[in-house]
Amino acid sequence: xxxxxxxxDMSTLGFHAHDHTxxxxxxxxxxxxxxxxxxxxxxxxxxxxxxxLLEEHRALGAYDLLAVLAREGLGTAPPVAYRxxxxxxxxxxxxxxxxxxxxIGCAHLGADHAPAFLICTACKSVAEAxxxxxxxRLGDVARATGFTISHTVIEALGLCPKCQPDDNNAAxxxxx
Amino acid sequence: xxxxxxxxDMSTLGFHAHDHTxxxxxxxxxxxxxxxxxxxxxxxxxxxxxxxLLEEHRALGAYDLLAVLAREGLGTAPPVAYRxxxxxxxxxxxxxxxxxxxxIGCAHLGADHAPAFLICTACKSVAEAxxxxxxxRLGDVARATGFTISHTVIEALGLCPKCQPDDNNAAxxxxx
DNA sequence: TGCTAAATGTTATGCTATAACATATCAATC
DNA sequence: GATTGATATGTTATAGCATAACATTTAGCA
Numbered sequence: 339x340x341x342x343x344x345x346x347d348m349s350t351l352g353f354h355a356h357d358h359t360x361x362x363x364x365x366x367x368x369x370x371x372x373x374x375x376x377x378x379x380x381x382x383x384x385x386x387x388x389x390x391l392l393e394e395h396r397a398l399g400a401y402d403l404l405a406v407l408a409r410e411g412l413g414t415a416p417p418v419a420y421r422x423x424x425x426x427x428x429x430x431x432x433x434x435x436x437x438x439x440x441x442i443g444c445a446h447l448g449a450d451h452a453p454a455f456l457i458c459t460a461c462k463s464v465a466e467a468x469x470x471x472x473x474x475r476l477g478d479v480a481r482a483t484g485f486t487i488s489h490t491v492i493e494a495l496g497l498c499p500k501c502q503p504d505d506n507n508a509a510x511x512x513x514x
Numbered sequence: 515x516x517x518x519x520x521x522x523d524m525s526t527l528g529f530h531a532h533d534h535t536x537x538x539x540x541x542x543x544x545x546x547x548x549x550x551x552x553x554x555x556x557x558x559x560x561x562x563x564x565x566x567l568l569e570e571h572r573a574l575g576a577y578d579l580l581a582v583l584a585r586e587g588l589g590t591a592p593p594v595a596y597r598x599x600x601x602x603x604x605x606x607x608x609x610x611x612x613x614x615x616x617x618i619g620c621a622h623l624g625a626d627h628a629p630a631f632l633i634c635t636a637c638k639s640v641a642e643a644x645x646x647x648x649x650x651r652l653g654d655v656a657r658a659t660g661f662t663i664s665h666t667v668i669e670a671l672g673l674c675p676k677c678q679p680d681d682n683n684a685a686x687x688x689x690x
Numbered sequence: 691t692g693c694t695a696a697a698t699g700t701t702a703t704g705c706t707a708t709a710a711c712a713t714a715t716c717a718a719t720c
Numbered sequence: 721g722a723t724t725g726a727t728a729t730g731t732t733a734t735a736g737c738a739t740a741a742c743a744t745t746t747a748g749c750a
Contacts, residue, residue: 379747381697400737415700420738436612437667439706439737454652456661467655476630476670479643484675485632491613491669494652499660555716557728576706591731596707615706615737 361445362392368447369431378429383412387422388431388443396462397440435464437493442466452490458498465498537621538568544623545607554605559588563598564607564619572638573616611640613669618642628666634674641674 366389373380390406391398404419412418423441426432432443433453444453445466456465469492480487497503542565549556566582567574580595588594599617602608608619609629620629621642632641645668656663673679 379697383698413699416738417700417740418698421698436669454655456652456656456659456663458661459664465655465659465661467651469651475643475645476632476668479630479641480632480670480672483632483641484678485634485641485670485672486678487632487670487672488635489613489671491667491671492652493612493667494656494661494663495665495667496656496661496663502660502662555728559729589730592707593709593731594729597729 358393358395362389365392365443365445365447369429372429372447376429378425383407383418384422384425386410386412387419388426391426391432391441391443395443395464397435397438397442397457397464399438399440403441433466435493436491437495438462452492454492455494456498457493457495458501459495460497460501463498534569534571538565541568541619541621541623545605548605548623552605554601559583559594560598560601562586562588563595564602567602567608567617567619571619571640573611573614573618573633573640575614575616579617609642611669612667613671614638628668630668631670632674633669633671634677635671636673636677639674 366385369388370380370385372378387403387407390403400416400419400423403423404413404416407418407422408414423432423434426443427434427441430444430451431447432441433455434441435455435457437457440462442455442464446453446468452469454467454469456467458464476490477487479485542561545564546556546561548554563579563583566579576592576595576599579599580589580592583594583598584590599608599610602619603610603617606620606627607623608617609631610617611631611633613633616638618631618640622629622644628645630643630645632643634640645666652666653663655661
């Protein structure tokens, strides 16, 4: 998990190439604006934590995040990472991937949304999709039984296109 | 979590009353049959572990399960519980609730299914529903991007009918 | 300035899960 | 019935994830 990621630009997002530097910067800018509008404090630790998650663009453990922050002198003890992650997830800037006990920067800032994730168990890359969770079958059952949904966890674990074993491009090096 | 559960019969399943003793026994019997048919070893530890999960009928931590097994002389070290849970989840007799790091007995034995859960964060009772996960929005996105789903986690956290704060029956004692 | 609330620093600890290796059990085959 | 191989269990130790609790600092505001 704490490995090098040579491709800082044009790496995978939602399993297809994109201008990654731009997406990180614009998302950070939007987060900044959102915090001003909502009187949230986007402190250096919180900002850098989000930046790290966005740069990696895959699920990162709290201790992986902490290791990076520690290297940069932003804090060494676990609560540093967990507080930053609490802030980011509360604000909707990041999500926890329950199936991996890991965290990922959010592609659709600010909205109070019900994200769904496709998680590659080989390369740990994550694609985020929006769902209307309260609409699907789960919502039907909830309404029928009188259950009030406050939060949903919707995750699919499997293999992304680049990590398919039977594929032509078996074991893509950029995906390991 | 390690609390007493006085109501062994007629407690909540899917948030409505049912003959709980019967559901435990019949599920155990079906598990037994399934193991014979599939040449799986339904050892005393595994059987009792499933029985405990079915009796509780709510999410139980691995160490909670271990505590019960330990009291009965069936093992004291964590691997005892985790091995039993591995067996039960592999066989489809139990599921892990990722959002709680806890486990629950399965209501629909044996089938290779994609369960969805409604989880009450107040009383930890869990209702299991079946979904065709590969059919919903997640399946659409997966097919569109060439992602191969091997396992899905679909959970809704919230309050069950009995634990609604605004309700007439605030804080039902059977649900705490 | 002084007050208050929020953020950060720090230590310690608890919960969740597995690695690794020894021993025992069971079933199939010779 | 003995051998063998696979599976299950016993046991110790440790790794990985997360938070409690309290001290200190910082930022915003009366």
